[in-house]
Amino acid sequence: MEVEEIRVTPWEAEAFVDYNKLIKIFGSRPITESEIELLKSITGELHLMIRRYVFYSHRDFDKFLEAYRSSIKCALYTGRGPSGHTHLGHILPWIFTKWLQDKMGLELFFQMTDDEKFWHSEGGSFEEYNRLAYENILDLAALGLDPAKTHVIIDSEDISFIYPIAVKVAKKITFSTQRAAFGFTDSTNVGMIFYPTLQISVAFLPTHLYGERVEVLIPAGIDQDPYWRIARDMAPSLGYPKPAQIHNKLLPGLGIGGKMSSSKPETAIYTTDSPEIARQKVMKAFTGGQPTAELQRRLGGNPDMCPVFKMFEMLFEEDDEKLTMRYNSCKSGALLCGECKAELADRVARFLKDHQTRRRAAESIIDKYLIRNKFSTPGTSKSKRP
Amino acid sequence: MEVEEIRVTPWEAEAFVDYNKLIKIFGSRPITESEIELLKSITGELHLMIRRYVFYSHRDFDKFLEAYRSSIKCALYTGRGPSGHTHLGHILPWIFTKWLQDKMGLELFFQMTDDEKFWHSEGGSFEEYNRLAYENILDLAALGLDPAKTHVIIDSEDISFIYPIAVKVAKKITFSTQRAAFGFTDSTNVGMIFYPTLQISVAFLPTHLYGERVEVLIPAGIDQDPYWRIARDMAPSLGYPKPAQIHNKLLPGLGIGGKMSSSKPETAIYTTDSPEIARQKVMKAFTGGQPTAELQRRLGGNPDMCPVFKMFEMLFEEDDEKLTMRYNSCKSGALLCGECKAELADRVARFLKDHQTRRRAAESIIDKYLIRNKFSTPGTSKSKRP
Numbered sequence: 001m002e003v004e005e006i007r008v009t010p011w012e013a014e015a016f017v018d019y020n021k022l023i024k025i026f027g028s029r030p031i032t033e034s035e036i037e038l039l040k041s042i043t044g045e046l047h048l049m050i051r052r053y054v055f056y057s058h059r060d061f062d063k064f065l066e067a068y069r070s071s072i073k074c075a076l077y078t079g080r081g082p083s084g085h086t087h088l089g090h091i092l093p094w095i096f097t098k099w100l101q102d103k104m105g106l107e108l109f110f111q112m113t114d115d116e117k118f119w120h121s122e123g124g125s126f127e128e129y130n131r132l133a134y135e136n137i138l139d140l141a142a143l144g145l146d147p148a149k150t151h152v153i154i155d156s157e158d159i160s161f162i163y164p165i166a167v168k169v170a171k172k173i174t175f176s177t178q179r180a181a182f183g184f185t186d187s188t189n190v191g192m193i194f195y196p197t198l199q200i201s202v203a204f205l206p207t208h209l210y211g212e213r214v215e216v217l218i219p220a221g222i223d224q225d226p227y228w229r230i231a232r233d234m235a236p237s238l239g240y241p242k243p244a245q246i247h248n249k250l251l252p253g254l255g256i257g258g259k260m261s262s263s264k265p266e267t268a269i270y271t272t273d274s275p276e277i278a279r280q281k282v283m284k285a286f287t288g289g290q291p292t293a294e295l296q297r298r299l300g301g302n303p304d305m306c307p308v309f310k311m312f313e314m315l316f317e318e319d320d321e322k323l324t325m326r327y328n329s330c331k332s333g334a335l336l337c338g339e340c341k342a343e344l345a346d347r348v349a350r351f352l353k354d355h356q357t358r359r360r361a362a363e364s365i366i367d368k369y370l371i372r373n374k375f376s377t378p379g380t381s382k383s384k385r386p
Numbered sequence: 387m388e389v390e391e392i393r394v395t396p397w398e399a400e401a402f403v404d405y406n407k408l409i410k411i412f413g414s415r416p417i418t419e420s421e422i423e424l425l426k427s428i429t430g431e432l433h434l435m436i437r438r439y440v441f442y443s444h445r446d447f448d449k450f451l452e453a454y455r456s457s458i459k460c461a462l463y464t465g466r467g468p469s470g471h472t473h474l475g476h477i478l479p480w481i482f483t484k485w486l487q488d489k490m491g492l493e494l495f496f497q498m499t500d501d502e503k504f505w506h507s508e509g510g511s512f513e514e515y516n517r518l519a520y521e522n523i524l525d526l527a528a529l530g531l532d533p534a535k536t537h538v539i540i541d542s543e544d545i546s547f548i549y550p551i552a553v554k555v556a557k558k559i560t561f562s563t564q565r566a567a568f569g570f571t572d573s574t575n576v577g578m579i580f581y582p583t584l585q586i587s588v589a590f591l592p593t594h595l596y597g598e599r600v601e602v603l604i605p606a607g608i609d610q611d612p613y614w615r616i617a618r619d620m621a622p623s624l625g626y627p628k629p630a631q632i633h634n635k636l637l638p639g640l641g642i643g644g645k646m647s648s649s650k651p652e653t654a655i656y657t658t659d660s661p662e663i664a665r666q667k668v669m670k671a672f673t674g675g676q677p678t679a680e681l682q683r684r685l686g687g688n689p690d691m692c693p694v695f696k697m698f699e700m701l702f703e704e705d706d707e708k709l710t711m712r713y714n715s716c717k718s719g720a721l722l723c724g725e726c727k728a729e730l731a732d733r734v735a736r737f738l739k740d741h742q743t744r745r746r747a748a749e750s751i752i753d754k755y756l757i758r759n760k761f762s763t764p765g766t767s768k769s770k771r772p
Contacts, residue, residue: 115549115553118553118554118557119553119556119557126553126554156549156550156553157546157550157763159545159546159549160543160545160546163501163542163545163549164542164543167501167504167505167512167542167577168504168512170505170575170576170577170580171504171505171575171577172575173575173576174572174573174574174575174576175561175570175571175572175573175574175575175576175579176572176573178576179572184561185561186560186561186562186565187560187561187562188560188561189556189557189558189559189560189561190556190559190560190561190564190579190580190582190583191553191556191557191580191583193561193576193579193580194556194576194577194579194580196576197576197577377543
């Protein structure tokens with residue numbers, strides 16, 4: 001099985017894929033009862049994304065949890081390429097990350113890669129990506145991530161926090177390594193070629209900032225694994241712990257196949273969509289149902305391939321029993337797609353209304369999330385005059 | 387004529403080369419009477435390095451001087467890779483840069499590339515290159531560069547000043563461009579591949595910092611031209627003026643051929659050498675003289691190929707008439723090498739004694755040279771919250 005057969009690179013990824021195959025391709029490990037029990041022993045309860053294996057794969061999640069139990073300092077790290085407004089596919093791992101933050105009392109380092117998005121774009125202006133980074137922070141705040149414990153690094157402006165680490169990381173990565181890991185070519189711009197050092201460096205930043213070993217867990221899509229493989233390879237030689245990872249499944253878009261993606265805005269629910277627009281998008285969604293109500297009643301639907309069901313499963317139905325009922329009544333043909341979509345539309349609209357109220361309120365506290373307002377630059381404080 | 391035939395890349399350069407050939411290879415222009423007259427109309431007098439064509443080649447030096455005469459804001463830019471202590475070959479262009487600063491009242495942006503030196507090194511520690519950057523600033527101070535007008539950027543610590551520019555520069559450079567310009571290969575580390583964007587970005591920093599067009603003149607060796615060619619190509623599309631350059635000949639080392647270089651420390655005079663050590667190095671210098679005093683008296687010496695004569699010509703003999711006399715008495719065989727070297731040793735020892743006194747005194751004012759103590763980071767001040 002070649003990686004190329006399933007399109008999962010940091011820049012394109014499908015949603016309805018065989019996740020067991022992905023685990024084999026990437027060489028990660030499935031999340032099993034044993035990691036789940038370990039987590040539960042710490043958190044007391046389990047988030048729906050764990051119960052339902054939305055987070056399905058990991059590297060050293062068990063070791064991370066063991067370190068936490070041994071009172072070794074731990075932190076979370078994830079991030080976002082601010083190429084547009086945030087949609088539900090983006091916030092899915094953030095919701096789980098917030099849950100971990102709350103249950104385990106962890107600091108979160110959150111990287112906004114405005115530089116990378118500009119380097120990767122066809123023609124967008126850098127200023128726009130930088131502006132979007134601030135827009136996206138509002139979503140972190142609206143989700144309730146703790147401003148005292150959530151430290152946002154906007155690459156272009158907070159580069160002084162990561163560059164002293166990146167200098168050492170960059171020395172250990174050759175162009176060949178990058179080409180093998182990311183498919184770069186001779187016509188790739190040197191920003192893209194350098195960028196992985198910055199994403200890797202943030203994994204080492206907590207240890208660097210605190211001057212003590214900090215174990216880092218990265219909740220993210222498995223498509224980001226190439227970065228962390230390089231990070232894990234070099235970590236020991238730089239004196240940092242290897243970052244652990246947990247990988248989430250991708251939220252499907254509302255169209256036929258594919259993840260929720262800004263490249264198909266009509267199939268994505270943005271946090272900035274008006275509840276009414278979102279409702280319309282849901283009502284137009286592709287489903288796993290039959291072409292007619294009659295056929296649906298006779299043959300039943302296919303919730304496993306249905307983005308509407310997946311929205312309930314991965315985000316909007318907390319209650320396991322109710323989710324099972326929905327699954328069964330879809331399969332049996334008792335539940336028609338129109339009804340199911342209307343129910344989802346209600347939940348989505350309600351979520352957006354609340355989220356947008358919190359999002360507006362967050363405008364006054366955005367500064368509290370910026371790392372530059374909370375830590376001094378390690379580079380500057382470290383340097384001694386001769 | 388291939389570039390490879392004369393070894394002049396940013397990492398190796400010979401001293402006794404045919405500089406007219408270099409001008410042809412690099413496609414720069416020779417400095418002629420016309421630029422010299424223009425300079426004199428501004429400065430009133432001419433530095434020995436101009437009178438003697440130590441600065442022999444340029445790009446747009448004339449345009450830079452015309453801009454200055456038209457009261458357009460102008461600045462100087464040069465730098466150093468802090469891979470060791472400073473020797474006389476390094477300070478040669480700095481001495482001329484100081485003269486320009488004094489005569490024209492110009493600000494100087496000075497880049498210390500501790501990152502690049504680390505990336506290029508075989509095994510040095512990054513902390514050591516960073517420490518050497520501060521050591522090297524002492525030499526700038528000892529030479530009398532104006533602390534109010536000289537702004538030192540230490541890459542690893544002042545990255546936030548240049549990164550917002552570098553993001554845009556990096557997008558315009560592909561790996562192919564870098565390979566063609568610098569001979570990079572697949573096994574080059576990604577720091578080296580990214581580095582040129584940082585050196586280029588400082589050429590645009592004055593305009594960025596002042597928010598108005600600032601014409602920049604770069605006094606440096608012609609080996610740095612590949613950076614500036616790329617900078618000049620992209621400058622218009624980024625809204626910056628093309629940096630002008632003047633190129634100096636390389637000070638020969640005291641051995642047989644080759645520039646003064648840290649790779650042959652016994653043939654280089656460091657600003658930290660004790661006057662006594664420096665005297666010994668000079669007395670052991672290779673010269674353009676004959677094997678014996680008898681032959682020298684009969685056949686005369688060859689000052690054109692003599693590093694001792696070059697030291698007088700390029701640095702230590704201000705008086706043109708005296709220099710001509712020295713040249714002629716060498717040629718005629720009247721002046722023996724021992725005598726000539728003893729005279730140079732005296733000058734060098736005197737220079738070092740004074741320089742080292744000023745260097746020690748500079749330790750208390752090093753902070754006045756750091757850009758971070760004088761300007762606010764443009765990235766941070768520019769960014770607006772949404």
